[in-house]
Amino acid sequence: MHDIRTIRDNPEAFDAAMALRGISNASAPLLALDEARRAAIHASETAKAQQNAASKQVGQAKASGDDAAFERLRAEVAQKKAEVADQEQAAREKDAELIAQLMTLPNTMAPDVPEGTSEDDNVEIKRHGDPTPIANAKEHYDLTADIDFETAARLSGSRFALIRGQIARLHRALAQFMLDTHVDQNGLTEVIPPVLVKDEAMRGTGQLPKFAEDSYQTTNGWWLIPTSEVPLTNIVAGETLSESDLPKRFTAHTLCFRSEAGSAGKDTAGMLRQHQFEKVEMVSITHPDTSDDEQLRMLACAEGILEALGLPYRTIKLCTGDTGFGARRTFDIEVWLPGQNRYREISSVSNCWDFQARRMNARFKPSDGGKPQFVHTLNGSGVAVGRALIAVMENGQQPDGSVVVPEVLRGYMGGVEVLATS
Structure with missing residues (x-):
């Protein structure tokens, strides 16, 4: 969320920043609400002062025996009290309207984010590993019958999968390997968070109100998390940390749920885009001075997972038109999928600055005793487990239909080196 004082001080800069997000004249309605709110506050304070002055005079009139003045002043006090209540209510209503408007506006962009309108304007900044040529490469769902969409559809509908046998074990091995790497090598603290959260948790990270239709809500008001970014980031909600507590680095492996309301018709085949999936998430809470360096650190953590698995990938910096609502800068990592003959996203690493913290x-609280400041928050996939499974299967496929298990996973697989998937 944005600071109205910053908008008030420099509306032209704010409008220019929002224009990069495709929003024109963003400051005008906000400043109008702010002016109405401040006017109501001023009117309330004026009426309160007049009420206090009249209250003193009531006592004086009573003591002097001036009954007429006493009744007049007592009526005036009652009137001013009602005015105060009315203006305070008006101020609260305008404040709520202002916050609601601010909640709908996306984050501003970092200066180094390339301008653009779509994913076609994203900028590749790194490529690692050369895709191995695979003649007649198959997609993951053609490599095994143990990814069962028919049974899943009978149970739950479209965009679900039922995974069996060694493929299920490979999926579990991937998640375990990612967690162990992030905890043992990357210094993150493992968390097992709830996957059902309240409205305020979803608002805190920016899923509400804008993305309500892309999320699932239970009949009693809880939300199923779209990613563990939501509970992990909200660990510090409402808190004032000591500067020495920073950075805080968390990781979690959870189920995630997305309705994909805005993705109708996209990636309907296979496991690439599901309503229910698993992800290993990374979240960092940092000092403002270190968040840009932390984003690069997190990016390296995610890239390291793919490198350890021997998967070719490329890293891109998203342009202004493709950067998510809450992010100030985002790097995407795209893994090579031979079955599609293209790179597909497997991780996004975003720096939100103080947008979520507000x-x-x-x-x-700064260690030098200065007034409290907002932390910076960052999140990144470390990485999407289902998409990693797809990438491992497709890149490891052999002419006989078997799949080579990456060496780093074999200890999790009971020593199995090759999966006979057909």
């Missing part, structure tokens, strides 16, 4: 009221 929504959550998450601060830290």
Whole structure:
């Protein structure tokens, strides 16, 4: 969420920043609400002062025996009290309207984010590994019958999968390997968070109100998390940390749920885009001075997972038109999928600066005794487990239909080196 004081001080800069997001004249309605809110506050304070002055005069009139003045002043006090209540209510209503408007506006962009309108304007900054040529490469769902979409559809509908046998074990091995790497090598703290959260948690990270239709809500009001970014980031919601507590680095392996309401017709075949999936997430809570370096650190953590698995990938910097709502800068990692003969996203690593922290009221107290400041929050996939399974299967496929298990996973697979999938 944005600071209205910053918008008030420099509306032209704010409008220019929002224009990069495709939003024109963003400051005008906000400043109008802000002006109405401040006017109501001023009117309330004026009426309160007049009420206090009249209250003193009531006592004086009573003591002097001036009954007429006493009744007049007492009526005036009652009137001013009602005015105060009315203006305070008006101020609260305008404040709520202002916050609601601010909640719908995306984050501003970092200066180094390339301008553009779509994914076609994203900029590749790194490529690792050369895709191995595979004649007649198959997609993951043609490599095994143990990814069962028919049974899943009978149970739950489209965009679900039922995974069996050694493929299920490979999926579990991937998640375990990712967690162990992030905890043992990358220094993250493992968390097992709830996957059902309240409205305020979803608002805190920016899923509400904008993305309500892409999320699932239970009949009693909980939301199923779209990613563990939501509970992990909200660990610090409402907190004032000590500067010495920073950075905080968390990781979690959870189920994730997305309705994919805005993705009708996209990636309907296979496991690439599901309503229910698993992901190993990374979240960092940092000092403002270190968040840009932390983003590069997190990016290296995600890239390291793919490198250890021997998967070719490329890293891109998203342009202004493709950067997500809450992010100030995002790097995507795309893994090579031979079955599609193209790179597909497997991780996004975003720096949100203080955008989420303002929504959550998450601060830290500087060690020099200065006033509390908002923390910076970052999140990144470390990585999507189902997509990693797809990539391992497709890149490891052999002419006889078997799949080579990456060496780093074999200990998790009971020593199995090759899966006979057909």
